[in-house]
Amino acid sequence: MHEASIAESLIELAEKHLREGNHSAVSSVTVRIGRLSGVMPDALLFAFEALKGGTPLEGATLLIDVIPQGGMCKGCEKEFSFDGPYISECPLCGGAEFSVTRGRELEMTEMEVA
């Protein structure tokens, strides 16, 4: 449900970048949403479509890059991917010291403007 607030923030953020760059129209906005971010891409898309009317983003398409979960192990020093909400050990070497490096993204990355 908080996707509506996130879509609202995204539209405001895009408007700010449009103003700062003196752009008049925008045809697409691209965001990166990590699978661990708690945001559902479909719900964000729905909210964006519902809220963009009457804003400079009225004609814009929202493009969502879904970022899968990933981590970096301190033991074997390799990068790995994983599914699900959490892991308790490195899936490659079983080590307990690792950091989650991908999957928490909630950011705007680019816009196609005129």
Add this chain to the structure above:
Amino acid sequence: MNIKVVSRILEANDRLAEDNRKIFRDSNVYVINLMSAPGAGKTTLLERTVSGLSGKKKIGVIEGDIATDSDAQRIAALGVPVVQINTGGACHLDANMIREALSGLPLKDMELLFIENVGNLVCPAEFDIGENEKVMILSVTEGDDKPLKYPLMFERASALVINKIDLLPFVDASVQKIREDSLRLNPGMRIFEASAKTGSGLQPWFEWLNQKGK
């Protein structure tokens, strides 16, 4: 033309949250963002906490609900400053709502501010409101599968109060499983077991809070 604009989607909220944090720091107020599902016992725990820290900490409360001021009335009856925010449908509090509520609170006369978020195990975790710590409540009646089903909030909270332990004989929840799964998601999490209704188990919680801001 393609322009790169890498920025956090919630940057406007995060900026306001930093402003709030500065206001709290300048007023020497320690802030706890209290989150849980609806009915987990946030307001009852706050009532107990206001009494338990009476004479030790000067407390203030911001109540967040979609509608009604019944929670604020319960807190006001205890004689501490309280402001009710009605989100009018929004499923969480954001930094701007807190900023507006601050004008109604005597920050200079407070040491500990509790912000009771809207009852919801998902959305409030995403929004920084300028707190020092996020604390969550899980009541045993909700079931012991909740940490793994709603991992984000468990990852972000620094402490967990397992509430309604007086009801354990009547439910199938395992406190051991809640503990293990919570610590798997968040190894540094401080965990309390209590009943806000009967008051049992609350002493460690009071002592933990009493150290805050010192």
